Amino acid sequence: MSPEMGSNNILKHNPEMSGKTNASGVIDPVTEELAGRVREVxxxxxxxxxxxxxxxxxxxLRDDMTETYWQSDGQLPHLVNIQFRRKTTIRDICIYTDYKLDESYTPSRISIRAGTNFNDLQEVEVMDLNEPSGWVVILIKDDNDRPIRTFMLQIAVISNHQNGRDTHMRQIKVHSPAEDRFGLHSQIVPGRFVTNEFQRYATIR
Structure with a gap:
């Protein structure tokens, strides 16, 4: 399934994402994290x-700097493998690309696969990109329209712009939904700590 995309190839039609754009109208995953709406896992x-x-x-790819990037060196498809130690709930994957700088190195089609390991990966999402510059947010849902739970994700670059061979991706973030103890999406509550660092010390071990 291919989600409908708005300007800059950022998903904007989903109600969960409304009202969460920056001054330029583009969804900013860093703001989402700081607000406690999602956790970067x-x-x-x-x-x-x-x-x-x-x-x-x-x-x-993981240094939180959009000036740096992963550059592949081989034949398509180019793969990013993300393996979790335990089954993890995934709401979205955010990928930062910049066609203005990378041109033919910019992905034009991305496939997202999920599973237990390399042997049982199944495609859960495909997205076509048209000269994207900025964060591309790919919502990951199961057949019941809920965030998936998985041990492994694979991001596959199927093709690049201008039939480019190698690819550039500048950043990738993987988000899990932030939920409170009542199962509701977390909101900012005075006196409540929602960052990963604080949550590590939320319980007595």
């Missing part, structure tokens, strides 16, 4: 790539 996973140029690998 990529740091709980093991990341690997199908290929990369030296110095343009996982570290650059």
């Amino acid at each position: 990529g740091n709980q996973a093991i990341w690997s790539l199908s290929s990369c140029k030296p110095g343009f690998g996982v570290d650059q």
Whole structure:
């Protein structure tokens, strides 16, 4: 299934995402994290790539800097593998691309796959991109329209703009829905800590 896309190829039609854009009208996943609406869970996973140029690998993809990037070095499709130690709820994947800088290195079609391991991955989403610059938000849902629970995600670059061979991705964030103890989407509550750092110390071990 291919979600309907708005300007800048950012998903804007979903009610959950409304009212959460920055001054330029583009969804900002960092703002979502700081507001406690989602949790970035990529740091709980093991990341690997199908290929990369030296110095343009996982570290650059996860350094929170849009000036750096992963550059593949091989044949399509180019793969980003994200393996969790335990079954994890995933709401969306956010990918930062910049066609103005990367041109033919910019992905034009991305496939998202999920499963238990490399042997049972199934495609759960496909997105076509048209010269994207900024964050692309890909909502990941199951057949019941709920965030999926999975041990592994794979992001596959199926094709690039201008039939480019290698690809650039500048950042990837993986979000889990932030829910309170009553199962409702969390809101900012005075005196309540919602960041990952605070939540580590929320219970007595």
